[in-house]
Amino acid sequence: MYIYAFSNIIERVEESLSDKKSKLTQKFNRSDNFINLTLLGVQQCVQKRVLPKQTSVYIASNNGNMNTTIKVFDSIFIQKKLPMPFNFLNTVNSIKLFYVAKNFDLEGKTLFVDRFESALPQAFVDVKNGKTVLIGVVTEVISDLELHRERFGTEEIIESSRWILLSATNKDKKAIAKIENFSLECSSDSSKPHNEESFFSFLESDELSFAFRGDGVSFGVMK
Amino acid sequence: MIYIEGYALITSLGKSAKTSVSALRKENIKPIFMDGTKYYKISDTKPLEYYDQIEQVTKSAITHANINPKEIENMALFIGTSSAKLPLNEYCAQESGELLKDLYMSEVSEIIAKKLGIKGFRTIISTACTSSANALIQAKEMIDSGLIKKALVVGVELYNQLTLKGFDSFMLLTKTEMKPFDRDRDGIVLGEALSAVVLGHNPSQFSLVGGAVTVDTFSITAPHHNNLKKVMSQALKNANIQPREIELIKAHATASIQNDISEAKAINLLFSEKIPPILPLKPYIGHTMGACGTNELVLLLESLKEGFIPKAIHFKNRDEECALTPNLEELEAKKGYYLLNYFGFGGNNSSLVIHYKRV
Structure with missing residues (x-):
């Protein structure tokens, strides 16, 4: 399994969330901050490549688009009225996949999952079956930064959109790294540190090899 | 060949697959009104019983599949859900006014894996109405690939206002009854239900x-x-x-x-x-x-x-x-x-x- 491209967007939020829409090559009227963050990451990863139509897409995010969910909760529980239809729609996780597919004219499998370690083995199977795969890990920040600090117990507030493009072969010799010895470990010990962050840092670095050992998943990466 | 080794179901019709199908056959259907909207509710349940209900349906499926503790330990867990922890968040919103308690989806699979003793691969798949169907497909593909041997696939959707009001905002809900393909059909009645399916290589019907x-x-x-x-x-x-x-x-x-x-x-x-x-x-x-x-x-x-x-x-x-x-x-x-x-x-x-x- 080969890594063809990656992106590693990390934004430290100090006062307010950044404008992402203006940086997108294809803009969508009803997209929210999470969707724009997703598209920004995938756009930077794919760049001008034309993806095969059957490319699989995995978005991993444990909290999804919190800002829109808060808006919808506010309509329902505070204002006691129906949410705006497209606010509700943006809380539905498959909607984020729709925008990625629409942006890149895709027709294949699209899945929204909870975390990077759960997307990887599923993507591994798709690649084994000859598919090109895009995997993204997207983390949004609550625009009310005080609320974000309170909920997540952290002072450093970071939005991120990290993507990799995987393929089964390296026919054109343009792959940037190879993933090997992929295996699942029989352990669901959630106290193990997730290290998607270090995985993407490795891709950006000059280092030549990396051993990924996340929550139940392990593999090696060679540049 | 990937077999369906066991299954279990809890619906508004009944608290097992057998009682649900028995009620279905008698057309003993009982939608009720929730927040002024017709809804199929599981009887006698409360939001805080969220994990208890998932535990109940998953344990029933494991019993039905008759698998041993070692197989359970190695089994993979796939949970398909659109709303995930929304029912728990909404309970907090109503009780304390907290608009966002905690959406962290992995907690659902972490808690259920721990309750069942599953130490294998686990994932949450959330793709609206296709979530648990996709979980079945993904589990099958991972077994076919040899990466896992057995999977417990769970579908969970419990009452939450976000889905109900969201569908209402799109004017997709009927005030009468669901009449698929009928000339006079005018929308959906939502419902809550959960189920679990064991997939593996042990032959079954x-x-x-x-x-x-x-x-x-x-x-x-x-x-x-x-x-x-x-x-x-x-x-x-x-x-x-x-x-x-x-x-x-x-x-x-x-x-x-x-x-x-x-x-x-x-x-x-x-x-x-x-x-x-x-x-x-x-x-x-x-x-x-x-x-x-x-x-x-x-x-x-x-x-x-x-x-x-x-x-x-x-x-x-x-x-x-x-x-x-x-x-x-x-x-x-x-x-x-x-x-x-x-x-x-x-x-x-x-x-x-x-x-x-x-x-």
Whole structure:
């Protein structure tokens, strides 16, 4: 399994969330901050490549688009009225996949999952079956930064959109790294540190090899 | 071959697959009103029993599959849900005014894995109405690849206002009853239900022989018939069978105007030689969103096991635009292939093919 491209967007939020829409090559009227963050990451990863139509897409995010969910909760529980239809729609996780597919004219499998370690083995199977795969890990920040600090117990507030493009072969010799010895470990010990962050840092670095050992998943990466 | 080794179900009809199907056969359907809207509610449940209910249905499925503790430990866990922890968050919002307690989805699989003693791979799949159908397909593909040997696939959708009010905001809810493919259909009744399915290599009457997931970017809220035809074709191809071999189609059949037209057109196109009986199951338990994949599968499996195919209810007048009449009489269960359709917001479409070997 080969890594063809990656992106590693990390934004430290100090006062307010950044404008992402203006940086997108294809803009969508009803997209929210999470969707724009997703598209920004995938756009930077794919760049001008034309993806095969059957490319699989995995978005991993444990909290999804919190800002829109808060808006919808506010309509329902505070204002006691129906949410705006497209606010509700943006809380539905498959909607984020729709925008990625629409942006890149895709027709294949699209899945929204909870975390990077759960997307990887599923993507591994798709690649084994000859598919090109895009995997993204997207983390949004609550625009009310005080609320974000309170909920997540952290002072450093970071939005991120990290993507990799995987393929089964390296026919054109343009792959940037190879993933090997992929295996699942029989352990669901959630106290193990997730290290998607270090995985993407490795891709950006000059280092030549990396051993990924996340929550139940392990593999090696060679540049 | 990937077999369905065991299953369990909790619906508004009953707290097991057997009682649910028994109530279905008697048309003992009991939607109630929640926040002024018709809804299929599981009796005697509270939001804080969220994990207890998942534990109950998963343990029942494991018992049904008769698997040993070592197999349980190594088993993979796939949870398909659209709303995930929304019911718990809404409880906090109502009780304390906290608008966002904690959406962290992995907690659902972490807690359930711990309660069951599962130490294998686990994932949450959240793709609206196709969530648990996609979980079944992913589990099958991972078993086929040799990466895992056995999987517990769970569909969970419990009452939450966000989904109910969201559908209401799109004017998708009916005030009467769900009448899929009927000329006078006017929308959906939502419901809560959960189910669990064990997939593995131990032979049983039922096998999951094929499946496909595709994305349709025609519209964010309504599928295009050509794309629905495509996902059904891919599932049949994946199962290595022809349309004429399908005994029955469990339709997605939401009773919304546009979705039913698209599904009916797609079925008419793909099954132009001969249309098999069409079964909508949502009028019995409501549209159970992300859990409808496993819920409707288990309802069908248990009905087949009981020797019958349910009839479509609430259908009165044929819609010439759909040009499809669902199965209006109970039929005898037949061995063979069954196609199950699931289509979701965001153009996420899935079809499954199962095989039933009559004993």
